[in-house]
């Protein structure tokens with residue numbers, strides 16, 4: 001197995017995977033999920049009682065961050081006693097890593113450590129650590145929201161080392177799996193200009209790519225065309241996939257695309273957008289740096305795949 005440290009050593013904040021797709025924030029986890037062991041009770045018991053195993057505890061979905069030096073995840077030693085309902089994240093260099101919910105007002109993050117919101121700390125920790133947080137946060141949030149069977153309403157219990165839940169009623173016995181919600185996020189372009197919009201909730205001056213959930217019975221490309229038509233009144237032709245990004249708030253997968261506009265006149269949906277307009281490539285480049293006055297139009301920070309979609313188009317790394 002390739003060491004993740006070796007993989008990322010020279011790659012900085014934006015590593016490229018061995019198969020050359022871009023890896024953005026919350027992607028590129030160093031963890032081997034080792035799914036073949038999730039149902040192996042004997043193997044899992046041995047890992048739970050192994051003093052080398054480690055636990056990542058989340059408090060109200062906030063991450064324990066060690067602030068002694070550069071910010072990093074504050075893993076706890078297992079104490080050879082990992083709780084039976086802890087989530088098996090996987091293996092790092094052969095060592096089992098778990099996640100557990102310790103939500104309590106007085107939960108201690110550890111010496112020199114603080115509980116910090118995942119979104120705000122992600123840009124400041126190693127890329128692989130942000131990806132681990134995405135996995136842990138989405139899964140612990142799913143367990144917190146799915147304590148009851150969706151079929152019969154009775155309590156359900158954790159199984160498969162945290163990767164599914166089983167209804168506690170023997171007659172029902174329904175099994176439930178964590179969900180991931182696909183979201184298309186698309187930078188619409190036409191020649192040398194791009195479409196960006198802003199929602200009323202955005203900070204002043206912020207513009208971004210349009211986005212929306214993929215609906216049941218819909219392809220990614222169809223979702224892109226529908227969302228752009230609904231939100232901005234534009235027809236879209238070609239849709240090119242760029243990259244995806246886990247977005248653990250709570251459980252989305254952002255599917256980043258570039259899309260070619262076939263019409264020009266923008267008609268915004270006021271329920272979704274406060275403004276949408278065309279920006280030139282030169283304007284978009286300036287917006288990437290977030291320079292200028294607070295009110296000057298700007299794009300989201302590098303954490304967001306919208307930033308990366310814009311950057312790829314500005315730098316000519318898309319066929320549109």
Ligand SMILES: [Zn+2]
Pocket residue numbers: 149150151152153154167168169172173174
């Ligand atoms: Zn049930």
